[in-house]
Amino acid sequence: MNTTENNPKEIWSKFLLWVNELSDNNVFRGVSDKVNHLLIPSIGRTCLSNYTLKKEIQIFEQFKLKANIYTKAETDFEWLALAQHHGLPTRLLDWTFNPLVAAFFAVRNNDNLNARVYTVETNDFSFLDINKENNPFSISRISFIYPPIATSRLELQNGIFTIHPLPQKPILITPDGLIEIEYAHQKLEDYSKILYNQDESNEFTIQEVYYNENPKINYFFDIPSNCKSYFEKNIRKLGIDEMIFGNIDSISQQLSYQFSNNQIKNNFNPDFSVSFPILNKRFIPVFTEYIEKNPQSLSFLSHSFCIANDFVLSMQEVVTDNHYNSKVVKGKIFFEMFLNFRDTNSVFESKHHNHDIIKTISDLLEKIYGIDIMYAIGIIDFKAIVMFRGEYENINLYKDINFSWDSNMADFFSSVIPSYNSSYLKYKELTNHISIEAIEKLDIESEHYRELVEELKLKIFSE
Numbered sequence: 001m002n003t004t005e006n007n008p009k010e011i012w013s014k015f016l017l018w019v020n021e022l023s024d025n026n027v028f029r030g031v032s033d034k035v036n037h038l039l040i041p042s043i044g045r046t047c048l049s050n051y052t053l054k055k056e057i058q059i060f061e062q063f064k065l066k067a068n069i070y071t072k073a074e075t076d077f078e079w080l081a082l083a084q085h086h087g088l089p090t091r092l093l094d095w096t097f098n099p100l101v102a103a104f105f106a107v108r109n110n111d112n113l114n115a116r117v118y119t120v121e122t123n124d125f126s127f128l129d130i131n132k133e134n135n136p137f138s139i140s141r142i143s144f145i146y147p148p149i150a151t152s153r154l155e156l157q158n159g160i161f162t163i164h165p166l167p168q169k170p171i172l173i174t175p176d177g178l179i180e181i182e183y184a185h186q187k188l189e190d191y192s193k194i195l196y197n198q199d200e201s202n203e204f205t206i207q208e209v210y211y212n213e214n215p216k217i218n219y220f221f222d223i224p225s226n227c228k229s230y231f232e233k234n235i236r237k238l239g240i241d242e243m244i245f246g247n248i249d250s251i252s253q254q255l256s257y258q259f260s261n262n263q264i265k266n267n268f269n270p271d272f273s274v275s276f277p278i279l280n281k282r283f284i285p286v287f288t289e290y291i292e293k294n295p296q297s298l299s300f301l302s303h304s305f306c307i308a309n310d311f312v313l314s315m316q317e318v319v320t321d322n323h324y325n326s327k328v329v330k331g332k333i334f335f336e337m338f339l340n341f342r343d344t345n346s347v348f349e350s351k352h353h354n355h356d357i358i359k360t361i362s363d364l365l366e367k368i369y370g371i372d373i374m375y376a377i378g379i380i381d382f383k384a385i386v387m388f389r390g391e392y393e394n395i396n397l398y399k400d401i402n403f404s405w406d407s408n409m410a411d412f413f414s415s416v417i418p419s420y421n422s423s424y425l426k427y428k429e430l431t432n433h434i435s436i437e438a439i440e441k442l443d444i445e446s447e448h449y450r451e452l453v454e455e456l457k458l459k460i461f462s463e
Contacts, residue, residue, distance in 0.1 A: 008231070011227050018218060018221050019099045022121070025121050025123065026097075027144070027160055028096055029094065029117070030104065030106030030116070030118075031105070032107070032109040032113060033110050033115070034116035035204055037116075038170035038204060039170055039173070039178075040168070040169070041089075041092060041164050044164075045089070046089040051167070056137075063088050067079075067082065076134075077136050078148045081147055090167075091136070091163055091167035092163055093162045094157075094160075094161065095120070095159070097158040098158040100238055100240045101157050103117050104244070106223055107227075107235070108232060110225075113225055114222060115222070115223040115225070116223065117220060118173060119218065120178065128143035128145050142165065142179070143162065144161065146161075147159060156244040166180055169183075170203045181206055181207060241257070272318050272327055275392040276315035278392055278395055279386060287333065288309070288348060291307070292347055305420050308350070309349060309350055310350065312333070313332075326386070327386050328385050330381065331382060332382070334379055335377070339424055341357070359444070360439055363444050364439070364453065368430065368457055371422075376416045376420070381403070381404045381406055382401055384402070430460070433460060434452075
């Protein structure tokens with residue numbers, strides 16, 4: 001059925017009426033691009049320009065040889081069905097007894113292209129009895145065959161095959177069955193009415209001309225591209241989705257669709273701790289701003305050293321859990337301190353960006369003064385109230401955060417701070433003899449550097 005109106009709801013209703021008019025013996029095939037996806041088996045689509053029967057049989061025999069270690073089959077028809085099931089290009093074409101399955105395949109891809117659902121009414125003559133055939137490559141007419149193997153996918157899709165003696169040739173659906181387009185004029189009496197010139201008309205054009213000459217026969221139903229999304233939503237409501245593929249991949253595909261369309265069921269509430277990485281990002285600028293505005297809150301802070309701005313935040317636990325949207329969390333802040341060698345007024349400096357100069361200064365102080373202190377680790381405990389609405393991404397952090405020293409830090413700083421102050425004084429003494437700009441250019445692995453160290457020792461200790 002050609003559909004010229006593009007109202008999705010109306011076309012969906014027409015599709016259901018179209019299906020209802022068909023017999024129980026009809027089978028269906030959906031294609032997402034009606035122009036480029038003609039009725040042709042995968043071996044013909046894959047090898048359209050260089051197909052030969054010999055190549056087809058070679059690829060089939062190689063599949064049997066290599067797949068034999070994973071599975072077994074009794075006949076070549078079974079091997080052919082297994083090959084089709086696992087994605088090998090074959091002379092089989094997939095159909096289904098379920099029109100919704102066919103429509104699902106038609107609308108789930110190529111959103112900007114018009115789709116089509118084909119249908120064929122079968123009868124006893126349509127089917128090939130594979131129990132009476134030995135070789136799937138010697139059949140002489142296009143026939144339907146029931147799957148000779150049982151797989152979850154075939155069962156879920158209510159699948160069936162056609163087998164094609166000339167799999168490189170697209171086919172037409174006619175009152176007399178399935179016929180290759182190229183040879184249809186030999187079998188159809190009314191085909192003379194159809195423009196048929198292979199030099200001027202492509203196979204899709206020939207197919208469309210033929211179907212338009214037979215408008216009363218329901219060979220297909222067209223689904224305009226703007227209706228695909230509406231069709232897919234309704235088909236999913238009726239229970240057809242990725243689960244018809246019958247494997248773990250189909251579960252992932254189904255959930256991915258639900259995720260992208262905001263249809264994930266709310267049947268699992270993760271622990272609040274999963275929000276800690278998000279909360280970390282909210283907390284870091286709050287902590288930085290607080291310390292910069294209130295440096296006196298860090299009683300140990302002096303002009304002698306800076307705090308590395310790449311500090312680590314560790315959310316450790318939820319203290320209370322008595323309100324759904326309000327949580328009290330606590331944790332620790334780990335930070336490094338290093339000498340304020342640039343005499344900056346900022347509390348925070350980047351250790352990463354100053355790595356090389358810090359390394360050089362540390363080496364100079366150690367070689368000249370015997371001082372081996374450039375870094376110290378500080379630990380601050382914090383407690384904060386957080387609020388969020390619905391999703392963790394909407395989490396907010398209250399500004400009145402409580403900071404306190406880790407219980408082990410008091411004794412540590414009582415010994416470290418004097419050492420830092422002493423190191424800072426030695427560093428300032430060093431810069432009376434060599435500028436910070438000159439220190440930045442030094443290569444501590446060079447012979448010049450070793451000579452410079454000895455010169456500085458003489459100058460400093462001779463004064």
